[in-house]
Amino acid sequence: MNARHGSIRAKRITYKTIVYVVCTFLALLSIFPFWIMFMNATRSTYEIQQSSISLVPSKYFMSNWKILTGKAFSPMTGFINSMTVSVGVTVLAVYFSSLTAYALMAYSWKLRQAFFSFIMAIMMIPAQLSSIGFYQFIYRIGMTNKFTPLIVPAIASPAMVFFMRQYLMAALPLEIVDSARIDGSREFATFNRIILPIMKPALATQAIFSFVGSWNNLFIPLILLTNKKKYTMPIMVSLLRGDIYKTEYGSVYLGLSLTVLPLFVIYFMLAKYIIAGVALGALKE
Amino acid sequence: MRKKSVSYAKYGYIFSIPFVVAFLVFSLYPIVYTLVIGFTDLRGLGVKEYHFLRTAEGNLDLFGNFRTVLNNKTFTTSLKNTIILWTANFIPQISMALLLTAWFTDRNFKVKGQGAYKILIYMPNIITAATIAILFNSLFGYPKGPVNDLLMKLKCIDGPRNFSLQRWTARGVVSFIQFWMWYGNTMIVLIAGVLGINPSLFEAAEIDGATPTQIFFRITLPLLRTILLYVLVTSMIGGLQMFDIPKLFLNGGPDQATITSSMFIHEQAFSGSYLYNRASAASIIVFGIIIVLSIILFQILKDKDEVARRKYLRAQRKAARRRVNS
Amino acid sequence: MAKRVRTITLVLLVAILGVSLFAGGQAEAAKKVINVWSFTDEVPKMIERYKELHPEFDYEIKTTIIATTDGAYQPALDQALIGGGADAPDIYAAEAAFVLKYTQGDAKQYAATYKDLGIDVDRLLKEADIAQYTVDIGSNERGLVALGYQATGGAFIYRRSIAKDVWGTDDPQVIKTKIGPGLDKFFEAAEALKRKGYAIVSGDGDLWHAVENSSDKGWVVDGKLYLDPKREAFIDHSKRLMDNGYHNDTQDWTDAWFADMKGANPKQAFGFFGPAWLINYVMAGNSGGTKIGEGTYGDWAVCEPPIGFFWGGTWVLANRDTKVKDAVAELIEWITLDSSETGLQYFWANGTLFGAGGTKDSVASGTVMSKSDGSLDFLGGQDMFEAFVPAGAFATGKNLTQYDETINSTWRAQVREYTAGNKTRAQAIADFKRMVFETLDLPGN
Known part of the structure; x- marks a missing residue:
């Protein structure tokens, strides 16, 4: 024994x-x-x-800092621009993906399955090439140097819709929706006040991914934002690399370090929702 | 008592509007454009006019680009590499992520400092691919570099090795980087999934005397199925579009050992000849492969819950109709 | 109530976001604007300096700088040129790696000829004695559309102490006869150096830059891949360097390559092939010192290379549709063709553009270099222009194509496969041709 x-x-x-x-x-x-x-x-x-x-x-460190600020790198402008884009993208993507996923999960409508297949199909299109079409289009409609074409497309984020759908499928008993209806809650309010809180761990997870992705996004902003005042932090770092013949690597690493710091802060802020977890059960009890 | 016909179907449409509008405005044109030029003769910079492909006799020959691409050895090599690199990074990635999820959600043994561990383990995903590629390039530097120095000190090799010329070393490193950048991400997704599971299920199992291992395999995993499907499908899509690391680490080398299909597409379009039509055709082929593989995954991890949900919603609709009729 | 507050907040948030997104398009003042696109701040800074020196030049300069390193400069520039309109570039810069696309390749139609801008090209070219290779690269069938300010003709930059040890002298006039002319002499020198335990170069990449730009024809002739005999011979040179241990087997731009500039590898490397910028921006900093006697600083000298070549450089172009032709012409002439002591190139050669003590660089105009002082402490006080004026004349600009970046890296990768013993010579060449065909649709010959 x-x-x-x-x-x-x-x-x-x-x-x-x-x-x-x-x-x-x-x-x-x-x-x-x-x-x-x-x-x-x-x-x-x-x-x-x-x-x-x-x-x-x-x-x-100081000499790198001098080189950094002596070039096109102005940390404040870059920070504000990056923040605008990333917060915009994250808020829109997370909110509307949840809404779309909720539409797919909570209602029975004729095109439901077709719409889901459609979202999946968009998600699978290789991103490589449609980017050419994208910036040709943005140049043609004269939307360069604006944040709109970087932010608003986030409303349609297929992969995130897919995640939210999968999450809701496991975590959302439709009885909750029914009982909300009996209590007289209107559909939109039900979503905002009952469903979104249930989804907190999912929202936090996807918010982190979306924020990180948008914050580090270089290629499309690099082509669409050509005005100094609109540069995001990664664009500024990329400018430091300039040309291969005389790259100031010390200041490049300093720029990269500065770029990553805000990500830490955001990540620590959101991480508590993943770590602590607002589990569904807590809500039911 | 309110007397309203309670058909909620319209909300399904209403709540989908923002997605559809944003998609139509910003993404439809680029996507259609991409799909169409795969069937045309569009190549060259700034060329705006294009025609659907025809044979010498003037008959439509829509699939000419597809034939060319499929006969292109670089393309088939790139497909093969992509699959090797994806498999080699995905299997360890999902295994490690599942293992960590099991540890961090173990209800009997709270890992101390797990908050810090979760944060740290995700961190490689925060750094840009370019930085990581440069770092690994330096690590494997030749004739001097940390890995060479270390191996020589440990007497594993007697002279410096040029790792960037060894096909399987290069593939191994690329797979490792991919694994290392993404396992934390996968772990977080899985943990979020576990947090969505109703805790009373675990409690019940514990009362019944189940061991943590049993709970993980009998309760957690089956209930994670929907999220696992997400992980499998998205990482397959991400894997088949792998670009940054193989491009930045060794530019597809040595001798095309790490060139991926996305790199192939990129090179067709941007490396000097602007073969947009072929790049597009290759994209469509990759798209097709992704769709087929996804359908298989959906079949394997059969959407049982989706079927149940459909039944529930249908029953609800019928009930509503009955209420209206009565 | 709470619900309504929440809805209102949401609407407000969205509205603010929307306004902030669409704002910022206010009308610009009616000041005349010149749009300048470049991949570094070098050209924009010159133009700013020109404005300081000429207060009567009343234009606003709007610069767009996009780095080449992430591959976005060309797509963005292409879209801006194709798109036209008020934001289209008036002046744009192109680097040697892709300048051909804008002067003779797919984007040549957007470039204005210097003559159309109203520049007296023929007279000024002669007066300034511009290196022929830069003119060749900048010309197409319509005439001259691009010129540089920097000369990037390459010399051989070698360690004085090693030269003394092997040949008993470090005199550039003697050393140039030891290592050249021609690669046969070069390999004789390599053997002599090897006997004393030295490597002649750091890696085969050093030799490649010289071979690439001294070949007679470029990679593409009449729409077909062409393997120039001189470039083909590189595969044998590379093998010879490897098999005989004539180099340290480094790759350019890696740690070990930089270490050879400091003499930090067990086997010391004798020299590097390179233009003046390699000395200024790479070697001087990596020599391990800032004064003669520290590290390898001051232990270097330049002589004419065994084969003529150039490496890198920036060309300046003007948009055919520019609305500010005269101002653009004025700037371009000052940068590329003005050989007087108030021209850009005089400042550039003497390192005085932003005040005394700047970096001295070789320039496109032979006239300017002949009246400038190119002595550098790094070279033990030698006047670098002695070697770089003939080096510029020695270089040829008739072998560039818009495919060079891709084809060069494919070729060098296959050469490496052969020298490492992974493939036969014939197999490496066959694979090279296949890969180029499959990536660029250029059939072999």
Whole structure:
């Protein structure tokens, strides 16, 4: 009896040890590139060229900062522009994807299945080529240097609709909708006040992904935003790389580091919803 | 007592309007344009006129570009690579993500500091692909670089190796980077899915004396099926469109060992000859492959819940009709 | 009530978002505007400087800078040229890697000829003694449409201490006869260096830049892929460098390559092929010092290369449809053809554009270089123009195509496969031809 108890305890200890060792290893692996990036932000271009990886800082932070701000990089403008675009994209994408998914999940309408198949099909179109058509179109209608073409298309985010649908399918008992109706709640209000809170973990997850994706998005903004005042942070970093002959790598890494900092903040803010979790059960009890 | 016909179907349409409008305004034209030029002779910069392909005799020959692309060895190589690279990164990715999900949602053993772990594990997804590619390039530098130095110190090799010339090393590194950038993302999706499961189910199982392993395989996994379908389909789509890392890491090399179908499409269109029509045809072929694979996935992970839901909604509609009729 | 508040807030939010998105299109003042597109701030800064020097030049300069490194400069520039209108570029810059597309390739129709702008091209070209290769690259059947300000003719940049050790002298006049002319002499020198334990170059890429731009014809002739005998021979040169250990087997722009500039690899590399910018922007900083005697700083000299070539450079073009022709002409003439002491190139050569003590660079105009002082501490006080004036004349600009970036990287990758022993020579060449055909639809010969 005791021996069996002991072996169970030994097993549990081994299990816990493995969990902590693996998680710590993975965490260190995740910190590594950030560490290199921050270290390189304090090193001179030539130090970086001589050996691109260093675990210890150097003393060129201020000179990198001077090079950075001496070029087209103005952190405040970039930050505000990036924020506008990313917040806009995230809010629109998360809200309207949930709404669309709710339409697919809670109602019975004739084109429902067809509409879902259609959304899936759009999601599967390779993005490579339709981007050419996209910016030709934006140039033609004269919408360059505006944030609209970067933000508004987010209303139609097929992959996110798909996720929200899958999430609702597992997490939304239709009885809740019915009881809301009996209480006299109108459909739109039901969605806003009952469904959205249920979806918090899903919303937070997708908000993070959408924010990160939009914040790091380079190629389309690079082509559509050609006016200095509209540059986002990644565009500014890309400008620092200028041409290969005389790239100031130290300041590039500093720019990259600055770009990533706001992402940390946003991520930490949203992460609590994933970590704590507002589970459905809590609502029912 | 309100006496209103309670057909809610119209809300399905109303709530879908924003999506449809945004799609029609911003995405329809680019997509249709892309699809159409695959059947035409459109190539070259700034060319606006194009014609559907014809044979020398003047008959319509809509699939000429498709034939050319399918006979293109670089294209078939790129497809093969894409599948290898995707499989090699997806299997470890989903396994690791599931394992971590099981650990972090284990109700008997709360991993201390799991909040920090979850945040850290997702972090590689925050850095841009360009930064990561440069980092790995430097790590595998030749004739001097950290990996070479380390292996030489450990006496695994006696002289520096040029890893960028080894096909399978290159593929392995690309797959590893993809795995490492995305397993945290997949894990978060799965955890969000678990959080959506009704906790009373777990409680009931615990009362019945189920072990954590049993709970994970008997309750968590089956209820995660809808989210797993999402993970499988989106990562398959993402995998078949893999572009940044293979492009930035070794530009598809060595000897086309890591060129992917998206890189092929990109090169057809942008590397000097502006073969837009062929790029488009290749896109359509990839699109077709994705659709076929998705349908298979949907069949395997059969939308059981969707079927149940359909029944429920139908019953509701009938009930509503009865109420109106009576 | 709460519901209504929420709805109103939502509507307000959306409205604010909408207004902020569409705002910002206010009417510009009626000031005359010149749109300048470039991939670095180099040309825009010159133009700003011109405005400072000429207060009567009353134009507003609107610059658009998009880096080439992420591959977005060309698509954006193409769309802007195709789109036309008020935001279309008036002046745009192109880099050697893709200038051909804008001067002779698919986008040549958008470029104005310098003559149409009203520039007295023939007289000024002679007066300034512009290096022929830059003119060749900038011309098409309509005439001259682009010129540069920088000369990127390449020289051989070598370590004085190693030269003394091997040949007993570091005199450029002697060393140039040791390493050239021609690659046979070059390989003799490599053997001599090897006997003393040195590598002649850092990697085969160094030699490639010289071979690429000294070949007689470019990659494409009459719509077909053409493998110039000189470029084909590179595969053998590369193998020879490898098999005999004449280099350190580095790749350009990687850590080990930069390390050779500092002399930090176990086997010291003798020299690099490169233009003046390589000295200024790459080698000087990587030499491990800033004064003579520190690191390899001051231990370098330049001499004429065994084969003539150029590497890189920026060309300046004007839009055919520009509404401010005279102003554009004035700027372009000042940048590319003015050989006086108030022209851009004089400032550029002497490093005085933004005050004394700037970086000295070789320029397109031979006239300007001959009256400028190109002595550098990095070169132990040598006047670099001694080597770069003949280097500019030595280079040819008749072998560029708009496909170069893609074809070069394909070719070098296959050469690497062969030298590493993964493939036979014939197989590497056959694969190269197939890949070019499949990617660019250029049939082989």
